[in-house]
Amino acid sequence: MPPNNFPDSIIDTLSIDCLIFGFKDGELDILLVKHAEGISKDRWALPGGWIQYNESIDDAANRLLHSLTGVSNIYLEQLRAFGHVDRYPANRVITIAYYALVNADNYSLNPGFTASDVQWFKIHDIPKLPYDHNEILYFGYMHLKQKVMNEPIGFNLLPKKFTLHQLQQLYEAILETSLDKPNFRRKLLNMNLLKPCNEKQEDVSHRAAQLYRFDKKMYDKLREKGFIFEL
Amino acid sequence: MPPNNFPDSIIDTLSIDCLIFGFKDGELDILLVKHAEGISKDRWALPGGWIQYNESIDDAANRLLHSLTGVSNIYLEQLRAFGHVDRYPANRVITIAYYALVNADNYSLNPGFTASDVQWFKIHDIPKLPYDHNEILYFGYMHLKQKVMNEPIGFNLLPKKFTLHQLQQLYEAILETSLDKPNFRRKLLNMNLLKPCNEKQEDVSHRAAQLYRFDKKMYDKLREKGFIFEL
DNA sequence: GCAAAAGTGTTGGTTGTACACCCATGG
């Protein structure tokens, strides 16, 4: 696959790999695909692909994510580049890793052309992956732990409307700790980032909880005034 | 410059750019080089270069930094990749940005082969730079502000032995605020990360201050126990 | 009534902030 400058050709020394985080059943998940071809045929790996000459790296990551999930407008950020000399056995390839946060139960998954299967794996039950994908995953998970403490991004893993209990479980799963319910409630509510919906939970076998949604406009306003999200 | 797989050849779609931070006269500085050739001849820009097929991207960044400053073992971390389609006018080049923290008065600078000059610029007095270098610089500065709050890396900008006042001025310069002296002292000293030297300042026209050094071993030990540096 | 989760209240200790103050040294 020699490089050339035709618009649709790809950059053959650079790839993109995506860490797609989801949250189901109280546990943090990662989306993996099973390669249908190439030197890692039949192995689970991070979904990835190549960058075209006529798209930015962010666009490339979004395109890959869209083709995999069918969903656009997903929270997606660059993690960093990984470039050990021998990370890819066939030839020299440097990869730029991205991480995405998605609400796992919103859509169906599509393996696409180069994958034969696609599946969620619990973050603590990841198989041995090819190349440096385990390293990328570990780095990304540590990054997420850090990030989730200082920026209100966790909401992207939940449905639009969620309860405080769901939110707490999410944080407990990501941070691998347990949190005090009353204190967690107060802390979050006092930030004024959660707008109560006019709805309550339904079909639960206990008192129905208030549903909230993340108020992004309020967050932007508060941040201008120097507010910093924490914990 | 067509790519090939000879060990010493470079990857022509990928470059490295370095944000080299220094601290002088109470102000945060950035090192820029004046291009001696190429499409940005005679313009100031971030120091950068190319990645060879037989070196990792971290090694490439270290090599570039060493050739520029003559110093090894400098604090150096990857920032992230920048890859807009038209960031580089001649052809498609994605760049991986690194940032380094150095003690500016420890060595002499060497422009190297492709630069005619090299110079420190105050962070608030940066000229218009070519490509997306101003954007990289802004992103890196924001990243540094964030990082310096949560990890004890500021010390890399100071001499091995420093006073609390110097440290405070450093933080004030990076964070663009003023800090309360007594509270700053207590906070830092209570962390037990500063080991007092058996020395005091000399040749100052006021009471000589205690000199401290950053105790990395202690930091590693404390971090294992769950300690998190803050502010 | 019981289980399960929603939701509120209280308390004591820690931490942060603001500021007043004394000390040492050179000029």
Next chain:
DNA sequence: CCATGGGTGTACAACCAACACTTTTGC
């Protein structure tokens, strides 16, 4: 004796952790 920075003490407010408690709902 004054300017400059070094260094300590204190007091109030804000915050946080721990835990006891009440409420609502389905079975």
